[in-house]
Amino acid sequence: xxxAQPPPWRGxxxxxxxxxxxWFPGSVVFGLMGLLKPTWASMFSxxxxxxxxxxxxxxxxxxxxxxxxxxxxxxxGARPVATLGSLMIAASLGLTPYAPSLPALYLLSxxxxxxxxxxxxPAISSSQRxxxxxxxxxxxxxxxxxxxxxxxxxxxxxxxxxxxxxxxxLITVAVxxxxxxxxxxxLMEFPERVGYAGPSPSCASTRPxxxxxxALRSRALWLTWLTWALCGGAGIGxxxxxxxxxxxxxxxxxxxxxxxxAFNLTNGLTRVVSGALSDRLGRSRVMAVSYVAGAVGFLxxxxxxxxxxxxxxxxxxxGLSFGTLFAVSAPYLMDHxxxxxxxxxxxxxxxxxxxxxxWLGPFVGGLLRDSTGDFTSTCLAFAAxxxxxxxxxxxxxxxxxxxxxxxx
Numbered sequence: 216x217x218x219a220q221p222p223p224w225r226g227x228x229x230x231x232x233x234x235x236x237x238w239f240p241g242s243v244v245f246g247l248m249g250l251l252k253p254t255w256a257s258m259f260s261x262x263x264x265x266x267x268x269x270x271x272x273x274x275x276x277x278x279x280x281x282x283x284x285x286x287x288x289x290x291x292g293a294r295p296v297a298t299l300g301s302l303m304i305a306a307s308l309g310l311t312p313y314a315p316s317l318p319a320l321y322l323l324s325x326x327x328x329x330x331x332x333x334x335x336x337p338a339i340s341s342s343q344r345x346x347x348x349x350x351x352x353x354x355x356x357x358x359x360x361x362x363x364x365x366x367x368x369x370x371x372x373x374x375x376x377x378x379x380x381x382x383x384x385l386i387t388v389a390v391x392x393x394x395x396x397x398x399x400x401x402l403m404e405f406p407e408r409v410g411y412a413g414p415s416p417s418c419a420s421t422r423p424x425x426x427x428x429x430a431l432r433s434r435a436l437w438l439t440w441l442t443w444a445l446c447g448g449a450g451i452g453x454x455x456x457x458x459x460x461x462x463x464x465x466x467x468x469x470x471x472x473x474x475x476x477a478f479n480l481t482n483g484l485t486r487v488v489s490g491a492l493s494d495r496l497g498r499s500r501v502m503a504v505s506y507v508a509g510a511v512g513f514l515x516x517x518x519x520x521x522x523x524x525x526x527x528x529x530x531x532x533x534g535l536s537f538g539t540l541f542a543v544s545a546p547y548l549m550d551h552x553x554x555x556x557x558x559x560x561x562x563x564x565x566x567x568x569x570x571x572x573x574w575l576g577p578f579v580g581g582l583l584r585d586s587t588g589d590f591t592s593t594c595l596a597f598a599a600x601x602x603x604x605x606x607x608x609x610x611x612x613x614x615x616x617x618x619x620x621x622x623x
Contacts, residue, residue, distance in 0.1 A: 221406050228402055232401075240335065243304070271577045273327055274328060275325065277331060278573065279566075288340060288558045296336075296337050301396025308386075309389035336565075349494060355543070356487045362541060425560075435548075436560070445601065450509075456590060459590070478530040478534040481533075497613050498547035505540075510598045510599075511532055
């Protein structure tokens with residue numbers, strides 16, 4: 216007997232749980248890490264490049280573990296993998312105040328990134344499995360909460376740090392991340408694992424299906440991989456350097472923090488818009504336009520316009536490109552290759568973010584700043600990254616949805 220189709224409320228509950236599970240991981244990456252960078256530079260008397268490697272270590276960890284997160288969630292389900300990830304995130308944050316040196320901080324950042332990957336892949340996969348006819352919207356909503364959390368939480372984090380100090384603040388965030396992450400992970404299991412029917416094979420949006428081995432022979436996979444290396448590198452570089460760029464252009468600390476908040480605003484809130492638009496206008500078109508907008512933003516920063524409106528606008532455009540990458544590339548890959556092995560395929564694509572983007576963004580960006588004395592060359596490099604990403608995704612094209620046979 217075929218399992219029943221899930222009631223609408225069950226899919227909504229799983230979607231909201233997926234978003235809740237990524238809330239604190241996103242707020243740490245896109246908000247707290249940027250705020251802590253000056254503290255770490257002062258504590259360890261470190262350069263921009265050395266402190267930037269903290270983020271590099273985190274993203275390298277996602278590159279190492281994202282494929283395994285996808286593979287394990289495909290085999291074991293979303294619940295156990297996301298629960299383990301939430302435990303790792305809390306432990307890493309709780310131990311960070313006791314890091315005695317930069318190498319120790321790099322190690323904890325690595326374990327933090329591994330935990331985040333164990334949460335993110337099950338969440339993004341679960342949201343699309345529960346709402347197969349609206350993949351872009353579902354992926355966009357979860358990605359929005361992941362990215363917008365940095366915008367929402369950057370000011371509470373800043374207040375917490377100023378009133379409670381470094382150690383107490385990190386321990387508080389660790390406890391909150393553990394509680395919300397573990398609780399929400401219990402509600403985001405895949406529909407076929409809780410007695411409901413999975414996506415219908417007759418649905419045009421779920422017809423293609425391929426293994427990772429088959430996907431590796433596709434141009435679409437490798438060009439999407441390239442966008443994660445380039446646009447992903449530029450975006451995560453801005454997470455680390457947005458505040459410093461603003462202060463270099465003459466803004467005070469509060470205004471520079473507002474620029475980081477502007478980046479996180481579009482990085483987060485526009486994800487659901489980009490995802491929903493991609494359902495109607497096509498994935499590659501929406502991504503390409505957003506990446507070009509990001510390039511314009513980085514060129515504004517390279518022009519060294521010091522007016523607050525110009526710096527805020529540049530951050531908004533940069534955040535748009537980064538948020539669209541997260542929101543739309545996931546349903547883009549599921550359109551091409553189907554849901555059966557999505558975790559493994561998306562996890563493999565994410566290796567570009569971990570092994571290439573982490574170096575091209577925070578590390579190379581920091582080295583360019585150290586070698587030239589300002590962030591102009593860094594911003595020019597990031598503009599080149601995002602423009603090349605637009606060209607790559609247009610070359611990849613839209614999915615031809617009837618091309619592959621469905622998985623039995």
